[in-house]
Amino acid sequence: MLNILFAARPVRWTTYEAPLRAALAKAGLTAHLATDIAPGEVDYIVYAPNSSVQDFTPYTRCKAVLNLWAGVEDVVDNPTLTQPLARMVDHGLTQGMVEWVAGHALRHHLGMDLHIHGQDGEWRDYAPPLAQHRRITVLGLGELGTACASALKSLGFDVTGWSRSPKDVPGIRCLHGAAGLTKALTGADGLVLLLPATPATDNLMNAGRLALLAPGAFILNPGRGPLVDDAALLAALDSGQIGHATLDVFRAEPLPLTDPYWAHPNVTVTPHIASETRPGTASEVIVENIRRGEAGLPFLHLVDRLKGY
Ligand SMILES: NC(=O)c1ccc[n+]([C@@H]2O[C@H](COP(=O)([O-])OP(=O)(O)OC[C@H]3O[C@@H](n4cnc5c(N)ncnc54)[C@H](OP(=O)(O)O)[C@@H]3O)[C@@H](O)[C@H]2O)c1
Numbered sequence: 001m002l003n004i005l006f007a008a009r010p011v012r013w014t015t016y017e018a019p020l021r022a023a024l025a026k027a028g029l030t031a032h033l034a035t036d037i038a039p040g041e042v043d044y045i046v047y048a049p050n051s052s053v054q055d056f057t058p059y060t061r062c063k064a065v066l067n068l069w070a071g072v073e074d075v076v077d078n079p080t081l082t083q084p085l086a087r088m089v090d091h092g093l094t095q096g097m098v099e100w101v102a103g104h105a106l107r108h109h110l111g112m113d114l115h116i117h118g119q120d121g122e123w124r125d126y127a128p129p130l131a132q133h134r135r136i137t138v139l140g141l142g143e144l145g146t147a148c149a150s151a152l153k154s155l156g157f158d159v160t161g162w163s164r165s166p167k168d169v170p171g172i173r174c175l176h177g178a179a180g181l182t183k184a185l186t187g188a189d190g191l192v193l194l195l196p197a198t199p200a201t202d203n204l205m206n207a208g209r210l211a212l213l214a215p216g217a218f219i220l221n222p223g224r225g226p227l228v229d230d231a232a233l234l235a236a237l238d239s240g241q242i243g244h245a246t247l248d249v250f251r252a253e254p255l256p257l258t259d260p261y262w263a264h265p266n267v268t269v270t271p272h273i274a275s276e277t278r279p280g281t282a283s284e285v286i287v288e289n290i291r292r293g294e295a296g297l298p299f300l301h302l303v304d305r306l307k308g309y
Helices: 010-026 091-110 112-117 143-154 177-185 230-239 279-294
Strands: 002-007 031-034 044-047 064-067 135-139 158-163 173-176 190-193 217-221 242-247 267-269
Touching: 002 010, 002 279, 010 031, 010 279, 044 279, 064 279, 091 112, 091 143, 091 190, 091 217, 091 242, 091 279, 135 143, 135 177, 143 158, 143 190, 158 177, 173 177, 230 242
Parallel strands: 002 031, 002 044, 044 064, 135 158, 135 190, 158 173, 190 217, 217 242, 242 267
Antiparallel strands: none
16 A cells, blocks of 8 residues: 655645545545654655654655645755655646736836825826836746746746756747846846745845846845845835835745834735645646656656755
């Protein structure tokens, strides 16, 4: 019998149990799926990094750890994890991120706040430029960044993307490496951060790089809090170099009440809801990896432990 341990916060079990069982049945896999299995008996761990499983040493039979989250920064460095680690790539997660990024980009592009908050009788007849005259740069051209860049392009924006390795995405100016980053940021009217949190991306958006953007640019950060130097961003917001920052992720979550982001007039805080793994589609992704493991096929979406994502 195949033993699958579900290791996540208890509330997740209530939303994942039925879709996981359905996906297992659909794949023709007979398995014992539970939240409590003797470690030495476990074949696969469906995993959230905030679960109680932090020491993987006793899971001697485990063939793979299947992360429920796209971000793996809280598990990738775990020295007890010797099994393959797969991250979450889920159609529902990607679509949610596309909607969040497109919605917030359009808000800033169209200057919607002026009309939502400015019902004061003044006839402000300024019309925004067309999207094709706005340059938006997306840092990170992975699953999420590529989908968001393509969606922004389909709305008409002039889109540049940046990644570690060279990419070719239709309609997107693709840049990579250190020189590519300077080029990607210089003069951008909007910036979307969809990089993972790794030592190489820590504080990537520092004062110098924020200064490269067009004056008054907007920033959307649905990636990870450490991508941004917070003090530098607050200074750039105060000076007007950055017009608005819409932030979904932070170094400390929930964002402490005393954090200056809450009170800043040009910051929108969203509580790490840009997108989430959807149990229906995510369960099929998890079960596909279990099916592959049982069939002796390579796992999908494996994390490169050296790169950290
Ligand atoms: N707020 C939310 O609700 C939410 C939800 C899901 C995910 N996220 C965040 O979104 C992040 C991105 O997810 P994803 O699925 O798109 O990840 P992914 O497929 O692994 O893509 C990561 C991208 O970042 C690039 N990259 C990584 N390190 C780099 C570096 N040092 N320099 C330049 N480029 C670098 C990669 O370049 P290569 O392609 O060359 O490797 C890749 O294009 C996740 O790590 C997570 O933190 C947030």
